[in-house]
Amino acid sequence: MSTDHLTIAAAQIAPIFLDRAATTVKIVQTIHDAATRGAQLVCFGETLLPAYPLWLSRTDGARFESTVQKELHAVYLEQAVCIEAGHLQPICDAANEKNIAVVVGIAERPADRGGHTIYCSCVYINQLGMIESVHRKLMPTYEERLSWGIGDGAGLVTHPLGAFTVGALNCWENWIPLARAALYAAGEDLHVAIWPGDKRLTQDITRFIAKESRSYVLSVGSIIRAEDIPASVPYRDQMCTNGETIYDGGSCIAGPDGDWLVEPVTNKEDLIVVEIDHAHVRRERQNFDAAGHYGRPDVLQLTVDRRRQAAAQFLDDPTN
Numbered sequence: 001m002s003t004d005h006l007t008i009a010a011a012q013i014a015p016i017f018l019d020r021a022a023t024t025v026k027i028v029q030t031i032h033d034a035a036t037r038g039a040q041l042v043c044f045g046e047t048l049l050p051a052y053p054l055w056l057s058r059t060d061g062a063r064f065e066s067t068v069q070k071e072l073h074a075v076y077l078e079q080a081v082c083i084e085a086g087h088l089q090p091i092c093d094a095a096n097e098k099n100i101a102v103v104v105g106i107a108e109r110p111a112d113r114g115g116h117t118i119y120c121s122c123v124y125i126n127q128l129g130m131i132e133s134v135h136r137k138l139m140p141t142y143e144e145r146l147s148w149g150i151g152d153g154a155g156l157v158t159h160p161l162g163a164f165t166v167g168a169l170n171c172w173e174n175w176i177p178l179a180r181a182a183l184y185a186a187g188e189d190l191h192v193a194i195w196p197g198d199k200r201l202t203q204d205i206t207r208f209i210a211k212e213s214r215s216y217v218l219s220v221g222s223i224i225r226a227e228d229i230p231a232s233v234p235y236r237d238q239m240c241t242n243g244e245t246i247y248d249g250g251s252c253i254a255g256p257d258g259d260w261l262v263e264p265v266t267n268k269e270d271l272i273v274v275e276i277d278h279a280h281v282r283r284e285r286q287n288f289d290a291a292g293h294y295g296r297p298d299v300l301q302l303t304v305d306r307r308r309q310a311a312a313q314f315l316d317d318p319t320n
Contacts, residue, residue: 003162005162005278006040007275007276008041009037010042010218010219010252011042011045012222012251012265012270013027013045014222014228015048015052016228017224017229017230018075018076018079018230020049023051030042030271031102034100039273040127040161041161042100042102043103043104043218044194044222045222045251046105047105047107049104053107054196054239054247055239056146058239059239075233077109079107080118081108085111088104088123095125095126095128101166103194104123104125105123105194106123107148108134113149114311120148120171121135121151121170122194124168133154133157133159136149136151136154137151138173152307152308153305154309157186158186158188163278164276165188166188167191167192168191171196178302184290185291189213189214189215190218191217193209193218195219196221197248197250198247198248201221206252206254207259213290214257214281214289215256216253218253221250223268224246225246226240249265251265255276255280256284261276
């Protein structure tokens with residue numbers, strides 16, 4: 001295989017809703033399946049682990065002092081991912097064992113923000129199983145702000161993978177021009193866009209980003225059906241009706257000319273595997289390179305603060 005080639009996979013799977021341990025097992029198995037099919041990178045949807053907070057739009061999420069919202073948030077906190085506690089270790093171990101990079105969306109409960117606020121985070125794990133970046137969503141969309149905190153720029157970074165440079169954004173922050181520009185300036189030529197899972201979210205923007213950036217774009221969403229929400233989840237009957245598909249997937253892949261490699265896949269769990277060729281990027285950059293010869297830093301400049309925000313800075317006296 002030429003060093004220009006890379007095999008990538010979009011894992012359109014359903015979570016075991018609000019069950020971190022069971023969903024982790026499913027993610028690990030999917031990593032193994034992707035590696036068996038030759039993938040060197042496998043990507044999963046937004047907050048797949050342990051679930052997207054779909055109840056907000058279905059249970060009057062903005063009602064203040066609501067018992068329903070408090071109880072559901074308590075469960076979400078219990079099942080959310082604390083990286084410092086080792087919750088991602090099985091996924092890291094699978095990446096290392098199978099020599100495959102992983103992009104996974106998590107509902108993160110970080111210790112550095114007090115441990116009781118959830119962030120929509122996109123995690124990049126390299127082929128050695130090391131967590132290289134955690135990007136907290138810059139601005140949760142609409143009712144998501146009732147559940148998630150506002151992130152920072154610490155994860156606006158890219159990662160080398162073979163001939164490619166990989167970057168990733170969460171859901172609607174893919175629409176933020178300067179967030180995309182930050183990744184372009186960091187050399188991105190394989191863009192991963194992670195979504196809760198819906199064709200209407202992915203079908204236009206995937207090709208648009210590909211044409212704007214002259215990069216490959218992999219959009220990956222989850223499937224969530226009524227059958228994926230266990231009866232034990234509080235207020236389940238208010239979230240869904242039997243037989244309903246709440247999120248239909250919409251995972252797809254576009255080339256750097258904006259043409260489809262895989263059109264949006266809907267209404268099924270699927271592991272979509274494609275080989276891409278870096279030479280195609282180089283051909284398309286001949287006439288447009290957003291961060292290169294079409295950039296005008298003498299006229300238009302972007303400053304990106306990539307410091308991790310923290311609740312406090314503790315300046316202790318080392319002599320005490």
